[in-house]
Amino acid sequence: MTDSLPPAIAIRNLTKVYKGGKRALDGINLSIPRGQIYGLLGPNGAGKSTTINILAGMVNKTEGSVSIWGFDIDVNPRNAKNSIGIVPQEIVFDPFFTPFETLENQAGFYGVPKDKRRSMELLRAVHLEDKANAYARTLSGGMKRRLLVAKAMVHSPPILVLDEPTAGVDVQLRQQLWEYVRELNALGVTIVLTTHYLEEAEQLCDRIGIINHGKVITDKPTRELLAMAQEKVVQVTVDRDVTLVPDAPCFEKIELTGERTLTITYLKDRANAGQVLSAVQASGLAIVDVVTRDPDLEDVFLNLTAAA
Numbered sequence: 464m465t466d467s468l469p470p471a472i473a474i475r476n477l478t479k480v481y482k483g484g485k486r487a488l489d490g491i492n493l494s495i496p497r498g499q500i501y502g503l504l505g506p507n508g509a510g511k512s513t514t515i516n517i518l519a520g521m522v523n524k525t526e527g528s529v530s531i532w533g534f535d536i537d538v539n540p541r542n543a544k545n546s547i548g549i550v551p552q553e554i555v556f557d558p559f560f561t562p563f564e565t566l567e568n569q570a571g572f573y574g575v576p577k578d579k580r581r582s583m584e585l586l587r588a589v590h591l592e593d594k595a596n597a598y599a600r601t602l603s604g605g606m607k608r609r610l611l612v613a614k615a616m617v618h619s620p621p622i623l624v625l626d627e628p629t630a631g632v633d634v635q636l637r638q639q640l641w642e643y644v645r646e647l648n649a650l651g652v653t654i655v656l657t658t659h660y661l662e663e664a665e666q667l668c669d670r671i672g673i674i675n676h677g678k679v680i681t682d683k684p685t686r687e688l689l690a691m692a693q694e695k696v697v698q699v700t701v702d703r704d705v706t707l708v709p710d711a712p713c714f715e716k717i718e719l720t721g722e723r724t725l726t727i728t729y730l731k732d733r734a735n736a737g738q739v740l741s742a743v744q745a746s747g748l749a750i751v752d753v754v755t756r757d758p759d760l761e762d763v764f765l766n767l768t769a770a771a
């Protein structure tokens with residue numbers, strides 16, 4: 464259906480060299496599909512904020528091209544800007560405006576006519592309607608962050624970008640924020656987010672790009688990325704204290720993690736849980752309990768970023 468349309472965001476050969484010579488982005492290529500929740504991940508200093516700040520028009524690129532909703536940021540900067548809402552990492556507000564005024568001012572800045580503004584609706588969506596007329600400086604950190612999300616949506620952009628939106632926000636508010644992000648996505652808004660919470664990215668994102676040292680090291684649907692994880696772990700409780708840790712060719716690693724508990728790692732393309740358990744039994748131990756753990760995004764992330 465959307466195949467003939469350009470991607471929500473197309474980044475080609477994007478390079479950023481800061482003054483002083485730091486090469487923060489080194490020729491990245493990314494195509495972020497319309498309608499998805501896309502996670503941009505990477506260790507500290509990888510270049511995530513630089514990428515987002517270029518999308519936001521806050522940092523100038525050195526080389527390469529960027530299109531937002533089909534608009535090249537050099538050729539059509541105004542349309543590109545109108546197609547995207549950005550929630551920055553830093554919380555910056557004029558503390559003397561109320562949340563309602565903050566949204567009205569932002570709508571004015573984007574030229575949204577008075578009868579098309581939806582400041583109260585947005586405040587309701589981020590659970591801040593009772594703070595509509597409080598001073599922004601009296602809001603808690605989590606409330607300010609939610610106000611930033613509402614502020615990014617005043618011009619109803621088809622793409623919402625959130626840079627570390629849940630840093631410093633407690634679990635309950637994080638869940639509320641993600642709920643709102645999911646609602647927006649269900650209404651057709653393409654979401655791009657960076658986060659350090661890999662578990663959240665795993666649950667929330669349809670697709671994940673990982674950057675490291677200014678280069679894209681992977682860009683895949685989340686389920687494909689998870690399938691890349693080779694290591695599986697099985698924890699076996701046996702019927703007596705282990706004096707000699709068994710060994711077998713199908714074990715990648717075996718550790719004694721309790722007097723009667725063995726934690727065994729195996730590679731899923733070389734062995735299966737049945738072989739691992741048989742090898743334990745063959746060593747003369749009887750198994751009384753088994754717990755398996757599936758690899759998660761954290762395993763994949765650590766493997767990929769450690770290699771670079």
Ligand SMILES: Nc1ncnc2c1ncn2[C@@H]1O[C@H](COP(=O)(O)OP(=O)(O)OP(=O)(O)O)[C@@H](O)[C@H]1O
Nearest residue numbers: 481482485487505506507508509510511512513514
């Ligand atoms: N204004 C700047 N001037 C010089 N170097 C910069 C500037 N901003 C960022 N850098 C450097 O560019 C690199 C990429 O930084 P960036 O903030 O994009 O990383 P990040 O992936 O967002 O990291 P984090 O997860 O810590 O926010 C880092 O080495 C950083 O020190």
